[in-house]
Amino acid sequence: MELIFDEKILDKLYFGDQDLINQMFKLFLDQLIESKAIIVTGYDHKDLESLKGIFHKMRPSFKMVGLVEVFDEFEIHERKMKAKDLPYLESNFENIILTIDSAYLFIEKRLQEN
C-alpha cells in the first residue's frame, strides 16, 4: 500500500530537529501497536464508543509523522464511529488494519534511514 509522506509538515512542526523527529517516530510506532490492539478488540466486541475514542486519539499522530492522508482518512473513521455506523466499520475494517500496518512499516523504515 502506497502512503503519501509530507516532509513539509515535519519542518513546520519540528524545524528540522532530527532528534525530536526520531523521538516522535519512536513514540508513534509504540503507540500504533497499542492502538491497533484496541481497534481489533473494539471491532470484535462492536464497541463503537471505544473505536471512536481510539480513532480520535490516533488521528493527529499521523499528521505528526507526515502521513497527512491517513490523518484525513481517520477523521472519516472517527466521524462514522460517532454516528454509530456499524456497516461502515464492517466493510472498512480490513482497510483500516492495512493502513495501520503500512504506516508502521513506512515510519519504521524512515526511522532506520534517519
Place this chain on the structure above:
Amino acid sequence: MIKCIVIDDDKMSRELISSYISKLDSLDQVGEFDNALDGMKFIKLNEVDVIFLDIEMPDFSGLDLLKSTNELPQIIFVTSNREYAVEAFEHSVCDFLVKPVDFSRFVKASERVVPKQEAIQENGTETTGAADSTTNTKYIFIKVDTRFVKLNLDDILYLEANGDYVVFKTANKGYIVHTTMKKINDKLPDNKFIKVHRSYIVNIDKIVDIEDTTLLIDKKIIPVSRSKKDDLMKSLNLFK
C-alpha cells in the same frame, strides 16, 4: 516566568507541546500529566499560571475539569476537534489550538497568557499585583473575551454596568467585561475611583462638573445617587 503544565492523554501531543514550551524563555513547564485528575491535584498544591489542556480524554475530560472548579489557572485548549471551540470559549479560555499545533500558532497562544500576579480574573479570585483598593498601582488587566487587556487607570473615564457586563469606558473605546460592579469596585483604588450610582463608577480625576444629581465626564452625563452624593463630595478637592 509563566508557570505551565500540560494535560493530555496522548504522549506525542504532550511531547510536542513540551518541546515548544522549552523553546520559549517566557514559559516554565512545571508538570505534565496524562489525565485531568492528576493535573487537578497538582494545581491545588502548586502555583500554575496556565494549563495546556486536551479536551477529549477518557473518564474525565478537559471540559469536565473546567466545570469542576472555579479556581483554575488560565486555560489553552489543545484538541483535535474544532467542534469544541464554541463550548471552550464559553468557559473564557485563553485560546484554542487544533492538533497538531505548529510553533507559530503556539507562540501566539502563549502570548495571550498573563502571569498570575498581573491578572484580575472575572471571577474576582485573583487580586494580587494589579490594582486593588489599597495599592497605588497604575493599571489593571481586564479579561475581554479570551484576552487579558492592560488598561492604565488614568485612561479609564468611567465604568457602566449593563446586565451581567461592565463597560470600561476610555476616551477612545469601551471594553466589555463579564463581571459585576461589586467585584470591580473592590479592585479599584478608593482614592481614584468612586461608585456614584448602582450602575456607575467614575474616575474622580475625569469629572468635569457636578450638578445636583448628575455629573459630567467627557460629554457624558452620569447620574449620582442621593445616597452616594456625600461620599462623592468628600472625595473631591473642594473649594467652596
